Amino acid sequence: MAVIIERRYSEAIYPLHALLLAGTLPLFIGAALCDAAYASTYQIQWNNFASWLIAGGLVFAGVALIFAIVDLCRARRRARGIVLYAALLLATWVLGFLNALMHARDAWASMPAGLVLSVIVALLTCAATWFGFCTPRIGGAK
Template structure:
């Protein structure tokens, strides 16, 4: 029984990607919720908390997207699927919107709304659609392989 190093590398990177990929999405959803709450009651605490959440989401988005970049564009052994490429670009759009949102949140709290809300919506929608496409692709792959991964 032999084991190839390339497949174990993909297993480790897959495990790290699957572990870390949902974390920034959760931070960005929480940012959207906090921005909507701040827009409705104007309590500065919600805007400051949202700025921390978007910053933490950006920090946690780095590693999974670098792995995704390597899988989709630089890997010679892995098959690039259309869904993985669409997920990659939707995540890039979401991260760019989140980065702009972090700069918006660096303003005075009263100058954050409405820009922060629509940037949070763009981030969550783009990353959410990417996750849905990727999940549908994984299910299709498993169904076509009769449960073999």
């Protein structure tokens, strides 16, 4: 009797990966909101809040990017959308790092480019989170 192994797609990602990926979303969106608050009130503390939120988002996105690269390297877990997800996460991290460098400058010098970068990073984070949770991964045997 021959045993047939069938590959099936699984929607689940590793739980720690999911936690870190989901954690990037409120951090980068919060940074964009803090930048918007700074642009309207000119209270320097909003820029400081945005800097800290960006730093936290970079830590979470960096570790999630490591998970995504590991998923790319594992042939049995690779699917069509994982490359797009990893590319979006890499773009999020790179632009987030540039945003952190922008926010490291004087508060007056960080605007309006800091706000624009924060909004772009927040949108990239939304797209990366969407593709991260919706990309099917090849799972176990049936």
